[in-house]
Amino acid sequence: MKNLLIMTLALGWLFFLVSCFPGPNSVEKSPSPSGKVAGFWKGLWHGLLSPITFIISLFTKNIRFYEVHNNGNWYNFGFVLGAGLFLRGGILGSRRFRKQRRV
Structure with a gap:
């Protein structure tokens, strides 16, 4: 009975994670209204700012x-x-970080 419960919860969690996958980006490789397309460097910058941006976007x-x-x-x-x-x-x-903690 316990194994069945664990399997059901694991399967439910898996379905939940799969349902959160994003769909295709239909505007990928098309310029913004200002005529620009974000590349690697803009992605790097947006990634660095992502925790702050996420909170602000809420x-x-x-x-x-x-x-x-x-x-x-x-x-x-x-x-x-x-x-x-x-x-x-x-x-x-x-x-x-792990090596520093051991010493």
Whole structure:
């Protein structure tokens, strides 16, 4: 009975996570009204600012968490890299942090 409950909860959690996946970006690679498309460097900057931007976006309608007028994979890579740098430097930063705690 306990295994059935755990399996049901795990399956429910999996369905919940899958339902949160984003859909396609229909305006990808199309310029914004100002005529610009965000690339890697803009993605990196937006990733670094993402925790602050997220909090502000909860309270205002004019600020968005993610630039939809982007060039695709390079913007996404920059965004993820920037967000990782904000969180202790990503994988390498966490390793360095663990070594410092042991000493």
